[in-house]
Amino acid sequence: MLAHRGFVPTAAEGVAENTAAAFAAAHALGTVYVESDCHLTADGHVVLFHDDDLSRVAGDARPVAAVTLAELEQVMETRGGLLSLPGALDAFPTLRFNLDVKAPAAAAPMGRAIAREADRVLVTSFSDRRRTEALAAARAAGGDPATSAGSATIARVLAAVASRSPLLVRRALAGIDALQVPERQGRVRIVSRRFVDAVHRAGAEVHVWTVNAAEDMTRLLDLGVDGLVTDRADVALRVVSARA
Incomplete structure (x- = not known):
């Protein structure tokens, strides 16, 4: 968190x-x-x-x-x-x-x-x-x-994940330790189980911003995300503690 x-x-x-x-x-x-x-x-x-x-x-x-x-x-x-x-x-x-x-x-x-x-x-x-x-x-x-990657790198990673090529995902994430992204960009879903798994296989983490509702935190953690950027640190700590 x-x-x-x-x-x-x-x-x-x-x-x-x-x-x-x-x-x-x-x-x-x-x-x-x-x-x-x-x-x-x-x-x-x-x-x-x-x-x-x-x-x-x-x-x-x-x-x-x-x-x-x-x-x-x-x-x-x-x-x-x-x-x-x-x-x-x-x-x-x-x-x-x-x-x-x-x-x-x-x-x-x-x-x-x-x-x-x-x-x-x-x-x-x-x-x-x-x-x-x-x-x-x-x-x-x-x-x-x-x-963590900037916008241009994130765009390359998203294209690589869509191509279903682990090699392209690894290349796009070279030198990157984490992707920090919103769950959605407009109508486009960014964070999915396939996205998280692909990034993890390439050796990077997924952090999602900005997540303030307990139910959203739980759902995203269930998908396997590594970090939640939140205005409600108090809520997030309770959610994380309850899962321990």
């Missing part, structure tokens, strides 16, 4: 996702894996923040890339507390991080920042270019994190 942007309890007021408070809440539940997103501030700091700008979280139209770390810390001070990527790794040494590279400029700095903790980081992005740039920077700095 991967806590999506940490965990914000239903009763919490004024706490935003991807904040120190949200990650502390996920950790307090007993969560091991957390999902987050990386942007770069105007002064070159990698921060955990999902959106390109501050509009939704803080009612501020400025892009994350246009504010300094100190300015962003001030904005988020009353919303749960900003986490830089190095700060998050230091503050939560027992958590494992699934990190999505959201901005092109964040890729290389993110890779360098995670190198020292590469054994507990999985790098992902919708963009295979950003993902591979982050991986290259991490490896150049002495780390070798796991990685």
Whole structure:
């Protein structure tokens, strides 16, 4: 189970996702894996923040890339507390991080920042270019994190699974540790028993996002998926514990 942007309890007021408070809440539940997103501030700091700008979280139209770390810390001070990527790794040494590279400029700095903790980081992005740039920077700095496929790679895997060729699936998944996908894309079903089995035979995991209902969690786990990205870490932990 991967806590999506940490965990914000239903009763919490004024706490935003991807904040120190949200990650502390996920950790307090007993969560091991957390999902987050990386942007770069105007002064070159990698921060955990999902959106390109501050509009939704803080009612501020400025892009994350246009504010300094100190300015962003001030904005988020009353919303749960900003986490830089190095700060998050230091503050939560027992958590494992699934990190999505959201901005092109964040890729290389993110890779360098995670190198020292590469054994507990999985790098992902919708963009295979950003993902591979982050991986290259991490490896150049002495780390070798796991990685999840970008959109172009996922499309190749889906075509390979449809062809029923194990060889093509293995080739499409070369260098990939996990596929992180929605159960459906519009009317198209992505996650099926055949899909999960094909990916497993090629040596990779399947993680499904974003799954918040207990019955959906149970159904997907029954299909054999390896991870559930969820806003409801509390519900997911109960579902997983009940299956133990």
